[in-house]
Amino acid sequence: MTKDEFIQELEVLIRARYGVILINTLEEERALDLLTDLARKLNKRLLTWSCTRGLVMDGNTAVHPDTVDLMTAIAKAEQLAEEPSLFVWLDLQSHLNSSPVYIRRFKELAQEIRERMPSNSIIVGPLMEIPTELQKEVTIIDMPYPDLNELKMIISQFAQQYRDRNDLQIDCSESALDALGRASIGLSKTEIENCLAKSLVQHKRITGEDIDFILEEKKQNIRKSGILEYVDTEKLETADIGGLDNLKKWLEIRKKAYTPEAEQFGIGWPKGVLLVGVPGCGKSLSAKCVAASWKMPLLRLDLGRVFGMYVGSSEANIRLALSMSEAVSPSILWIDEIEKALSGLASSNQSDGGTTSRVFGTILTWMQEKKSPVFVFATANNIGSLPPELLRKGRFDEIFFVDLPNEQERAEIFRIHIKRIGRNPENFDIAKMVKLSGEASLGDGVRLTGSEIEACVNQALLEAFFVRNSEGHPEGDVTSADIERAIVQSVPLSRVRKEDIGYMRTWATDNAVRASLAPESALSSAPESPAMAEVTVGRNIDF
Structure with a gap:
């Protein structure tokens, strides 16, 4: 979903008087900017609530200090909702989970808005575990990361502030903005501005040469997830792989599918490849060398880290990992020794309540339907442990066998x-x-x-x-x-x-x-x- 499609969909939900809309995002500031513009377009007041400031109208006017309390804020919102308004709720998850009273009052507000008030309640934040009592009231919409055009605009606006400084080198040419914008795909507005500010401090410049700062920021994001690992492939090349010439030729053809010319020709993104065979014969090295050759980030998915101790956390972890790999695409998602993580699939319903089956199902569905240029590079040593659903055509473009070297x-x-x-x-x-x-x-x-x-x-x-x-x-x-x-x-x-x-x-x-x-x-x-x-x-x- 692009930014324009997101705004259009959000506007439709607001006009249709949906009681509660959950915008799934970590970019709170950017979401508030978009909602401010949309409220202005729809001639509605914008009121935000946080646990520190209470209800605030149009970004700067506190409604009443007592509205820091959520119950008081909901009561006040019921009064103000008689006039066309957008109520944006921040920091809401911990409150709803702390007491059934909050859930009931928020549900009553949603029902009143839906039935008779020209207003809407909008929750902004990462996807939360919605209380069962509210699930029929809440509609979820994912806010996309900035696309290339928005990224170029963010970079240009930030750089324009410093163009008059003689001690700084500022390049706002189309080529520089395009290079920085493409490198920034998958980062938030704040993260991009941090990268540009770091370049100004260290090198006194904002130019197309600052891509390294952006890539380092992406690495930080991957590390913070705790599930994906950003693998360094800087000093590798395909010449480091001894043999496997058939695989190398196949991958070289797929590399060309990521060029603008291939896209114009109508070629879709490759899905991925599965390498099975003898341990120690170059499967993992191939993943690293391909990423280096294709000049794409290599993200290693540790399925062992996906499985959490709390109910629902494993499914949330795998969704986070897959969405993050899409956010930094084009990228290569490396799933090493995939059979080990799926070894308990057959007995999953008895041993873990079906968690492994659900995680596996999420991966399969994503592999089949993904639209982003994420190339899945999976390796396996034990063929007998691989479920047949993983091996059928459509999951991977091809399955290769890596034998002992001749x-x-x-x-x-x-x-x-x-x-x-x-x-x-x-x-x-x-x-x-x-x-x-x-x-x-x-x-x-x-x-x-x-x-x-x-x-x-x-x-x-x-x-x-x-x-x-x-x-x-x-x-x-x-x-x-x-x-x-x-x-x-x-x-x-x-x-x-x-x-x-x-x-x-x-x-x-x-x-x-x-x-x-x-x-x-x-x-x-x-x-x-x-x-x-x-x-x-x-x-x-x-x-």
Whole structure:
């Protein structure tokens, strides 16, 4: 819903004499500004109530000091409601929840307004748990965050105040306003003004270069939610992923769907992707690198934090998390190891009163119907724990299976991690490392994962450092032999969980797309072992 649509809908509810309208928002100041303009348009008085000031008319005239008491304020509102008025109630939730008397009096006021008075009661604040007695009286309307045009206007109005200052650099050009406005999507008016004020203090400027301040504010908002985590992807790129070329190509095509040209062409927003497969083979790293490549914020949803101890809090938490991901869109919502949070779904009605089922249902409905550009990147290790509703078409654009890395992929992974420790891969025997880390040395169906390769490189580096310092060889450095020794000493996960990995491969044959491209040359000319045939599971895509 845009701002104009919100105002139009609110005006219709007011004209239709709805008794109580709840504006769901945390932007109290902005809501009051919009209501002031609407009251003026409708020729109604605007009276606000708070627990500190009581009833105040038109923003500055106190009606009576005794109206700080809610009961007195409601009685006074009944008298004033004979004339066309908008009564805006702030801080109301704690009062209504504290006593049934308040609920009854507020309900009586709502009924009188609806039946015979040319006025309306409007509650402004975050969505509250509406008392059962009032549910038939209250109509909820969500106030949207500022859209791009409103954001540009907010930024321009703030910057205009300082244009005459010679010691400040103020850029109000269309390009600067557009850049700042797009970066500010998902922030409130107050938060945007705070960012601009911070830039003035620190850098004496408001220009298109101040996007970093805005992104930092978004990170703060995510942290304050306690449910979402803003993941830093600044130093990552898709080249940090070894292998998974099929997945990379698929994601590169989806990246172009977020361009203005794609929107004009009629292409909709991608829904998301589900990665299932062997732990330690790059699923989580892929989420981080995609966010870096797409230049979008990566928000990690910890479903464990969603479940609260109070009735209804879990459902409210997931709605908050999903709305926040939409507020900072375009964004990537990363749900890591989704099967763990949904493991109790089958017995939810008996174990938690159905809370897990309701949370899961909220996620599914949102994934199916969301209109905002939020790309869902979900990962799972245990296929058997995934509910079938999650896997059907329409939830995700595609499901990929991530298998143990083949020869070429392991060679690429070794090079990546050797570069990461500041060494030249050309000085190492990559071919021998690939052989030692595969089935030719470890046995059929057993290979090192990407994370195990990283651990071997780190172990070799640590041991080389120890030898260099303890045995008096300052010129010594990590060598191929050090990494090879670490490989031989490792215990591969694929050996410990061989049956589980076999089950995943069988499932993926008909249900998922292979994340890795298996070049014909690699399979026909120099296979690692007959078990390599197991790798080529899943459908392939002809790009």
